[in-house]
Amino acid sequence: MTTAITSYDPAVDAPEHHHPVYDYDSGPPVDRGKFAIWVFLGTEIMFFTGLIGTYIVLRAGSPEWPNPAHRLAVGITAFNTFVLICSSATVVAGLFAVQKDDMAGLRKWWGLSILLGAGFVGIQVYEYVHLIQHNMTPNQDLFWSTFYLMTGLHGLHVIVGVIWLAVVYVKALRGGFSSKNWVGLELAGLYWHFVDLVWVLLFTLIYLM
Amino acid sequence: MSEHPPQFSVKKLWILLLVLTAAEVGYGEIGNRHFYDQKLLLWGGLLTFAYFKGYYIFQYFMHMKYEGAIVKGNVWFTVPLVVYLMIMIWPDTASNDKLNYEIAHQLDPMTGEIATIIEGSRNLVNEEFRYLYDDYAVTHPGAEIHGEGGH
Numbered sequence: 001m002t003t004a005i006t007s008y009d010p011a012v013d014a015p016e017h018h019h020p021v022y023d024y025d026s027g028p029p030v031d032r033g034k035f036a037i038w039v040f041l042g043t044e045i046m047f048f049t050g051l052i053g054t055y056i057v058l059r060a061g062s063p064e065w066p067n068p069a070h071r072l073a074v075g076i077t078a079f080n081t082f083v084l085i086c087s088s089a090t091v092v093a094g095l096f097a098v099q100k101d102d103m104a105g106l107r108k109w110w111g112l113s114i115l116l117g118a119g120f121v122g123i124q125v126y127e128y129v130h131l132i133q134h135n136m137t138p139n140q141d142l143f144w145s146t147f148y149l150m151t152g153l154h155g156l157h158v159i160v161g162v163i164w165l166a167v168v169y170v171k172a173l174r175g176g177f178s179s180k181n182w183v184g185l186e187l188a189g190l191y192w193h194f195v196d197l198v199w200v201l202l203f204t205l206i207y208l209m
Numbered sequence: 210m211s212e213h214p215p216q217f218s219v220k221k222l223w224i225l226l227l228v229l230t231a232a233e234v235g236y237g238e239i240g241n242r243h244f245y246d247q248k249l250l251l252w253g254g255l256l257t258f259a260y261f262k263g264y265y266i267f268q269y270f271m272h273m274k275y276e277g278a279i280v281k282g283n284v285w286f287t288v289p290l291v292v293y294l295m296i297m298i299w300p301d302t303a304s305n306d307k308l309n310y311e312i313a314h315q316l317d318p319m320t321g322e323i324a325t326i327i328e329g330s331r332n333l334v335n336e337e338f339r340y341l342y343d344d345y346a347v348t349h350p351g352a353e354i355h356g357e358g359g360h
Binding site: 029030034035038039041042045046049050053056057067068069074078081082085086088089091092093096099189190193194196197200201203204207208209 | 216219220222223226227230231233234237238241242245251252255256258259262263266267270271277279280283284286287290291294295298
């Protein structure tokens with residue numbers, strides 16, 4: 001519907017219809033949700049860049065830095081990385097399923113993603129408990145304080161991601177998505193992949209380097 | 210949203226990421242045991258693995274490869290910010306001699322002297338603080354703190 005500004009008629013348009021309607025969209029030619037999530041992810045990139053930058057300064061400024069292989073269980077965390085990568089793959093599989101109107105596939109893959117995400121958190125909690133029981137606490141030295149800061153904040157992001165995936169999953173169970181309407185799934189998936197991407201970097205920096 | 214983005218093989222990408230992760234962990238294990246002091250080789254290799262894993266997640270799982278200029282521009286604006294941040298912190302990371310503060314040392318609150326002496330680290334601190342190590346050597350003749358250390 002097109003209404004030119006010059007055709008504004010107070011008798012017709014005011015007061016209920018006093019906003020002219022244009023035949024174009026003043027926003028960017030991209031889904032608003034996707035635009036918003038990418039702006040948000042841009043801020044998250046800067047957030048983790050600040051953390052990693054601080055870690056680099058502290059590490060480079062320390063006369064000694066322990067070999068992480070001597071302090072951390074790399075094997076179990078490598079398995080956890082495996083779990084997180086699998087969860088990213090299942091999220092994509094779920095998204096591809098809904099695009100083909102395969103709702104059973106969506107439920108299967110999305111449910112598996114939630115389980116894998118929760119499994120990642122569980123393994124990280126197990127690691128924390130094990131470390132704290134052996135007196136490896138954040139106040140011991142810079143290695144442990146930076147370790148807990150970065151992995152802890154990432155863990156919080158994972159918890160938020162699992163909750164987000166679960167909320168979307170409930171909506172999917174209620175028939176809230178179809179091959180014509182799946183942007184809600186995509187937004188949750190983008191956040192989840194970002195969390196996965198950050199972990200790839202943190203795992204390399206903290207556990208292997 | 211109703212348009213279908215280009216689809217790729219999730220299975221192939223999944224396997225590729227797992228292979229890269231396994232290779233990275235293996236490289237890290239070997240490197241930490243056999244060439245831990247060759248940082249360029251060890252860290253360069255590990256970061257290369259991390260880069261490719263991140264690249265595939267970003268380009269395919271987050272399907273940035275298929276996005277238009279607006280979404281791409283939304284993300285790439287962070288690149289100059291990241292570069293700016295790195296430039297700002299570079300003076301502190303490029304050389305320990307240029308550090309404004311000795312981050313890892315515990316200073317005695319009463320004397321301001323270094324309370325914790327780490328063996329072999331004398332040459333890693335600012336020159337103006339090195340006399341503290343020398344003083345420590347006089348008062349603790351048995352301690353070996355004059356090692357050259359090394360970056």
